[in-house]
Amino acid sequence: MIAKKQDRIIAELNTLFPDAHCVLVHSNPLEMLVAVMLSAQTTDAAVNKVTPALFAAYPTAQDYADASLEDLEGYLKRLGLYRSKARSLKKMGQALVEHFDGEVPHTMKQLTTLPGVGRKTANVVLGECFGVPSVPVDTHVERISKRLGFAKRDDTVLDVERKLKRTLPRDSWMKLHHQFIFFGRYVCKAQNPKCKECHLVDLCKEPHKNL
DNA sequence: ATCCCGAGGG
DNA sequence: CCCTCTGGAT
Incomplete structure (x- = not known):
């Protein structure tokens, strides 16, 4: 070029x-991580509709880890791929608690070990939340x-x-x-x-x- | 009908 | 590499 x-x-x-700018509504790294995960094959507007209730009900990684799949699916019902996203959220919460003390990690390698988090999602979180050029x-x-x-x-x-x-x-x-x-x-x-x-x-x- | 800020499994 | 997961907006 x-x-x-x-x-x-x-x-x-x-x-x-x-x-x-980033259109996904969020107020901390965990919310950002979740919002980006949910945005797959879905519009940002649709994500922003479900996240307020979701974030209120599950403020921490431990809350996702402890969640029932049925409850999670209820919050995500209007999104595409909602069943696999509910499964990923719960697994992601468990992985965060087990390996990262419930905190969202700051590196590509660590982020992409999380269930449901690929390179694209990791790059968004790194760039948007942690100031890592991505x-x-x-x-x-x-x-x-x-x-x-x-x-x-x-x-x-x-x-x-x-x-x-x-x-x-x-x-x-x-x-x-x-x-x-x-x-x-x-x-x-x-x-x-x-x-x-x-x-x-x-x-x-x-x-x-x-x- | 077609698209939406993908990831994981085969 | 290709398939599947998925509902809602347009």
Whole structure:
């Protein structure tokens, strides 16, 4: 990626989404961890609807560990994948209590040992809660990165993460992560991208649509 | 019908 | 690598 192109992309994202930020409502690392886990295949708005009651009922890792699956499922009923998420939450609570004294760990290696927590979720928690420069690669970040030429078509998500980290300014990683997501959600959508109003079409590696 | 800030298992 | 889990919004 030519530096000039990258600067143009960053400038455009700053114009479109000057204050892109984390939309998941949370007030501590455990809540963030849970909210990100719940967001898989689900909109943030849907997650924010169930978390107030969930967080009130289960304020600590021990509470998740002790929870009954039926109760947990009740809180998550309106989310996609709610049964597997309920199972993961309980197991995650147990693992936190057993291995980390009930606290959310601060490293990628430790976080990804937790049931239901993969690299993407861990990166969000590290970046959002612990100030560790991170580039979480979700479906949006992966798609945008490939379309704009930050990565190749058949790169894995880990490849994409490495390439983004190699080229993007470290102090903007989390902001760009959020801006990629907003850009992917509202402009460079998976199915019907708004190529017509996109100022970056000339950089795109994919055939343009809706022109 | 299609998509949503994925992870785990086969 | 591919499949499954899953309801709600649009």
